[in-house]
Structure formats: C-alpha cells, structure tokens
Amino acid sequence: AQRVTQPEKLLSVFKGAPVELKCNYSYSGSPELFWYVQYSRQRLQLLLRHISRESIKGFTADLNKGETSFHLKKPFAQEEDSAMYYCALSASGTYKYIFGTGTRLKVLA
Amino acid sequence: EPEVTQTPSHQVTQMGQEVILRCVPISNHLYFYWYRQILGQKVEFLVSFYNNEISEKSEIFDDQFSVERPDGSNFTLKIRSTKLEDSAMYFCASSAGLAGDSYEQYFGPGTRLTVT
Numbered sequence: 001a002q003r004v005t006q007p008e009k010l011l012s013v014f015k016g017a018p019v020e021l022k023c024n025y026s027y028s029g030s031p032e033l034f035w036y037v038q039y040s041r042q043r044l045q046l047l048l049r050h051i052s053r054e055s056i057k058g059f060t061a062d063l064n065k066g067e068t069s070f071h072l073k074k075p076f077a078q079e080e081d082s083a084m085y086y087c088a089l090s091a092s093g094t095y096k097y098i099f100g101t102g103t104r105l106k107v108l109a
Numbered sequence: 110e111p112e113v114t115q116t117p118s119h120q121v122t123q124m125g126q127e128v129i130l131r132c133v134p135i136s137n138h139l140y141f142y143w144y145r146q147i148l149g150q151k152v153e154f155l156v157s158f159y160n161n162e163i164s165e166k167s168e169i170f171d172d173q174f175s176v177e178r179p180d181g182s183n184f185t186l187k188i189r190s191t192k193l194e195d196s197a198m199y200f201c202a203s204s205a206g207l208a209g210d211s212y213e214q215y216f217g218p219g220t221r222l223t224v225t
Contacts, residue, residue, distance in 0.1 A: 032208060032209055034208075034213075036216075042218075043112075043216050043219070044152075044200065044216040046213045046214075049211055049213070052211075090207075090208035090209045090211075091209055092209045092210075093207065093209045093210075094165065094207065094208065094209040095140060095142070095157035095165045095209070096157060096167075097144075097154060097208050097214065098154070099151050099152040099153070101150070101151045102151065102152075
C-alpha cells in the first residue's frame with residue numbers, strides 16, 4: 001500500500017536557522033513526489049516537485065530512493081515560511097495524491 | 110492567474126439531508142478531483158473525474174456520493190444523505206494532466222461542511 005509519513009506535527013525554529021521537514025514514503029514503484037504548502041487562510045499550493053529539481057523560495061527537496069525519503073530543506077528560515085507543509089505522493093499513471101498528515105512550521109523571531 | 114473556486118465556503122446541514130458542493134475548475138484543465146480533510150486528519154482523496162466519467166475513486170466514495178459536471182464549467186459533489194462523520198473540509202482540485210505524470214493539481218479554497 002502507498003503511504004506518506006510526516007513524523008513531526010509541529011516544528012519550531014528560530015529565524016535564520018536551518019529547517020528540515022521530514023517525509024518518508026512507502027511505494028514499491030517509482031513515485032512522483034510533491035511538497036504542498038498552505039499559508040494561513042490560503043489554499044493548498046504546490047511548493048515543489050521532485051521531477052523539476054528546482055529551488056522555490058529557498059526550499060529544496062531531494063528524492064532518496066534508498067531511504068524512501070523526500071525531505072524538504074531550507075538553509076535559513078524566514079518568518080514568512082510559517083505555514084502547514086504537506087508531502088504528497090502519486091503513483092505512476094494514477095490520478096490521485098496521497099498526502100501525509102502535514103507538519104506545521106513555526107519560524108520564531 | 111486563474112484559480113479554482115468553490116461555493117459555498119461553509120455549509121451547515123442536518124443529518125440525513127442532501128448537500129451539493131460546487132466547484133469551478135480552471136477552464137483549460139481536463140482532470141477534476143475532490144478531496145476531504147476531517148479536522149485534525151490528513152487530506153484524503155475521494156474521486157477523480159476525466160472525460161465525463163469517474164476515473165478513480167477511493168473506498169470513502171461510496172453510493173452516498175456522486176459527482177457531476179453538469180455544464181462546461183461547474184463540477185459538483187453530491188452527498189445524498191449526510192452523516193455526522195461527513196463533517197469535513199472538502200477541496201476541489203483540477204489539473205492539466207495526471208499526478209502520476211507529475212502534473213500539479215490546483216486546489217480550491219475548500220468548503221467546510223458541518224453536519225448537525
């Protein structure tokens with residue numbers, strides 16, 4: 001069965017500190033992986049996807065197939081990064097996302 | 110930038126009543142979805158819709174649920190006889206291609222359904 005695990009419900013860091021939001025997945029094939037972000041009172045929006053290998057708002061994520069992980073990282077957190085972050089998986093050829101439970105990131109001044 | 114819209118933003122209904130949640134997907138998208146999020150839990154897939162038919166559905170999407178694209182712009186989710194456990198935030202989404210081919214899904218702001 002496909003599953004996404006985000007072990008931390010809440011992560012608090014100080015402004016300027018590095019951030020790592022963990023995401024582990026369970027899927028026997030080659031997954032498509034995404035990070036979505038939801039800022040306060042806003043809709044879910046795509047932050048990045050593994051296939052594009054880009055950096056958005058300073059965030060990067062590398063797919064590690066050996067560890068079945070897709071952790072989200074940023075070297076220096078900003079207060080505006082405070083939000084809910086969801087890792088999502090999609091199996092090749094399917095329509096749906098499978099979401100993790102999300103991690104609330106709080107960046108403290 | 111085009112956005113997915115949903116109406117209403119909040120719907121309160123009594124147990125056993127029918128509700129229809131409405132969505133207007135992004136106009137040139139071909140794939141449409143409903144997800145729900147019960148308070149404190151993860152976002153869960155309900156159903157996807159492509160080419161005027163259901164393409165995939167989850168175990169949650171039982172006979173109480175139905176979807177329709179009644180015209181060229183609206184996409185609706187109907188719950189025939191609501192139960193207390195249907196209380197959740199319902200998200201509509203649309204995309205130009207399959208998530209499994211790494212296409213982004215664009216989400217609406219959600220409709221909060223409260224069943225009393």
